[in-house]
Amino acid sequence: MTDSLPITERSRLRRSHPRGHFDRATINDILDAQPLCSVGYVMEGKPYVTPTLQWREGDHVYWHGSSASRALRAGCDAEVCLSVSILDGFVLARSGFHHSVNSRSVTLFGTAFRVEDAEEKLTRLTRFVDGLFAGRYAGLRPDRTQDLKATTVLGLKIAEGSAKIRTGGPNDEPEDYTLPIWAGVIPVRMQIGSPVPDPRNLDEVEMPGHVRDFRLGGQNEPSTRG
């Protein structure tokens, strides 16, 4: 496993080259910071995009869903494009043309595979839950065989793709900086709210640490707690 992905015809950035990144550390940080992703696939020549949650283990990314799902059946052993994008702010410039957004995104290409082995599937799903909520899975009612059968896990090797990052303020035309126009950035971020216990929780059940201290992503871009 090399530290960077190869730059291919479909993964190279045609514009804004300085914003492109191919190193795994940058790609992994973005994948880990935002589980929500969009999986693109083709059915009968037409494009489909399905929002779902992804999780990363090493140099693979996984997603799951009902075995009856059209998206999962169409995405198996077929070319997919998996996209994660995080909006970090609105960039207001002195001309409409130079308005932009600060964002981090990852686009991955490849052929998705189905996790066929039942034990491996359970391991993957356990990691999915525990990746979001450390140590939670062991305390749950174990999943039933029929529920695991009804669940498909798809995987994609992180082998082709890129990250794109924009940060900072507006980049205006030199002569526009003399204009009396407010420019700057309106930051946005994902805020984690106070947990809402199910009214049917048993009285003696306390809120676990993986709920109380829930956060998304690694050390670089922690989500805020509201």
Place this chain on the structure above:
Amino acid sequence: MTDSLPITERSRLRRSHPRGHFDRATINDILDAQPLCSVGYVMEGKPYVTPTLQWREGDHVYWHGSSASRALRAGCDAEVCLSVSILDGFVLARSGFHHSVNSRSVTLFGTAFRVEDAEEKLTRLTRFVDGLFAGRYAGLRPDRTQDLKATTVLGLKIAEGSAKIRTGGPNDEPEDYTLPIWAGVIPVRMQIGSPVPDPRNLDEVEMPGHVRDFRLGGQNEPSTRG
């Protein structure tokens, strides 16, 4: 313009039917609440997904980019799938299988068209800026002809697609409610941060109301201000 979209073979929900919505009011609210979208398209039989910003005007949705962009050239006069998804919370259940997320999403299908007329293109881009920041465009340095030429605006009629919404707490198996497991929801939402003025703003320039009071979406799901 009818109040609901037709339910077609590709837009009907195969599972979780109660979560599906075809009425324009629901679809519009979600589009208006989150400009970030994913546009899926097909090139040489393979799927591509590009994150970009969308804006809605009546029963059309628009997005834009560089005229040199591969995504915009491939998406013009071609089938696209436009997806907007908003993560509202993590739903923690008493078994792994019943974990879920609260979310709002819209998926639209159709053939994208390019806004060819130069005046109409300027009108659309003005609405894009003013839709996010009311009244901002008139105060900006006017866009140059070459910049407008270098910008492509694509549109899609909102005619086929659906919304999907999940809200509320976990739906566990009846017998699992006796288990001493914490269940509930961890809400997440987009937080608008304090605006960061460009250090090169002129001293006399004050922060306009469209920055100070910036928010996303309609009255139903306002973003929070941090």
